Amino acid sequence: MRLSGPGASVREVADDAAIAFEHVSKSYASDRGASGAAVDDLSLAVSPHEVLVLVGPSGCGKSTTLRMANRLVEPTSGRIMLEGEDVTSVEPVGLRRRMGYVIQNVGLFPHRTVAQNVATVPGLVGWDRKRTAARVEELLALVGLDPDRYARRFPHELSGGERQRVGVARALATDPPVLLMDEPFGAVDPVGRRRLQTEFARIQRALGITVMLVTHDIDEAVRMADRVAVLSTGARIEQLASPLDVVARPATPAVADLVGRGRTARLLALGRLERPDLDPPVQDGTAAPLVLGVELGDVLAALVGANGPLPVHDEHGRVVGSATPATVVRALDRLTEPDDETNGTTADGPALGTLRT
Numbered sequence: 219m220r221l222s223g224p225g226a227s228v229r230e231v232a233d234d235a236a237i238a239f240e241h242v243s244k245s246y247a248s249d250r251g252a253s254g255a256a257v258d259d260l261s262l263a264v265s266p267h268e269v270l271v272l273v274g275p276s277g278c279g280k281s282t283t284l285r286m287a288n289r290l291v292e293p294t295s296g297r298i299m300l301e302g303e304d305v306t307s308v309e310p311v312g313l314r315r316r317m318g319y320v321i322q323n324v325g326l327f328p329h330r331t332v333a334q335n336v337a338t339v340p341g342l343v344g345w346d347r348k349r350t351a352a353r354v355e356e357l358l359a360l361v362g363l364d365p366d367r368y369a370r371r372f373p374h375e376l377s378g379g380e381r382q383r384v385g386v387a388r389a390l391a392t393d394p395p396v397l398l399m400d401e402p403f404g405a406v407d408p409v410g411r412r413r414l415q416t417e418f419a420r421i422q423r424a425l426g427i428t429v430m431l432v433t434h435d436i437d438e439a440v441r442m443a444d445r446v447a448v449l450s451t452g453a454r455i456e457q458l459a460s461p462l463d464v465v466a467r468p469a470t471p472a473v474a475d476l477v478g479r480g481r482t483a484r485l486l487a488l489g490r491l492e493r494p495d496l497d498p499p500v501q502d503g504t505a506a507p508l509v510l511g512v513e514l515g516d517v518l519a520a521l522v523g524a525n526g527p528l529p530v531h532d533e534h535g536r537v538v539g540s541a542t543p544a545t546v547v548r549a550l551d552r553l554t555e556p557d558d559e560t561n562g563t564t565a566d567g568p569a570l571g572t573l574r575t
């Protein structure tokens with residue numbers, strides 16, 4: 219069961235949650251007597267295997283929230299549960315083993331090789347050399363780094379994206395059920411970031427790991443999340459919903475601001491459904507079909523009212539595929555490809571460069 223509003227019982231959600239924040243507040247010393255707590259009475263549950271993304275403006279308390287989960291920051295009040303266990307009762311090394319942590323710029327040890335960096339936590343928890351070496355090899359392959367080429371390199375011999383991959387491998391070393399990610403792709407260029415996001419989504423699905431990810435980038439949130447928590451000052455939850463709901467039906471003016479001021483809303487209004495975006499056809503004779511070329515905003519609106527994929531026809535009424543939330547995300551990806559930016563115009567629309575904020 220999920221916590222979806224102020225009236226929901228925290229106790230109900232905590233039992234089967236991977237991570238649960240129960241009335242958690244954090245006031246840093248500098249906050250006291252000033253404008254309020256960095257995190258103010260946050261209750262939130264992350265379900266097992268889901269990717270929950272915290273998004274919101276700078277300073278709203280996203281990182282503080284994440285850092286309280288692995289006790290880099292201690293809450294002033296409230297409780298945080300990891301798989302039903304109060305995190306304050308788990309000793310720190312054990313906690314790190316159960317919760318991987320990836321941050322922007324990774325924080326790799328500069329004088330240790332890639333392999334040594336990935337082996338950090340196995341070393342802390344006393345794995346033998348053979349087991350550790352096998353795990354390092356497996357993880358480097360998982361994140362797309364050939365162990366023969368990369369294991370002996372030092373962090374300064376890697377690109378930003380490669381360093382970020384090492385960071386992910388290191389965080390996954392002891393197979394933690396939960397991964398905390400704070401702006402994990404923030405330091406990577408847009409093309410590399412897109413690739414990392416896609417690859418990470420594959421890894422997440424393959425491992426079934428629970429992820430709590432912080433970003434200030436609504437596009438990243440919509441692309442990565444099963445659910446998005448839009449936060450405002452004090453880590454107040456403005457909306458906790460699927461990406462589709464957040465984009466299509468912002469619950470508060472703050473969410474509308476975040477979604478509507480960015481390019482996503484404009485792209486939805488101006489972008490059109492094209493063949494490469496489509497999912498495979500579905501056998502559903504009852505749903506009203508969409509037609510290629512329809513505005514993405516209309517696709518989204520139709521999906522919100524539908525129970526599943528919608529058939530898509532071409533201009534001759536032939537079925538050419540189906541539309542799902544992933545279709546819309548794919549279309550947005552296509553529209554925001556860096557190539558489009560330099561092209562300036564598209565065949566059927568205005569210059570994308572003019573849509574950007």
Ligand SMILES: Nc1ncnc2c1ncn2[C@@H]1O[C@H](COP(=O)(O)OP(=O)(O)OP(=O)(O)O)[C@@H](O)[C@H]1O
Pocket residue numbers: 246247248249256274275276277278279280281282283434
């Ligand atoms: N160590 C600290 N000491 C005092 N105040 C802090 C500390 N860390 C964060 N804060 C304050 O707490 C509030 C929330 O900060 P936090 O880093 O959690 O926000 P954020 O949403 O992650 O921001 P950003 O997107 O800019 O990283 C801010 O007002 C910040 O100035």
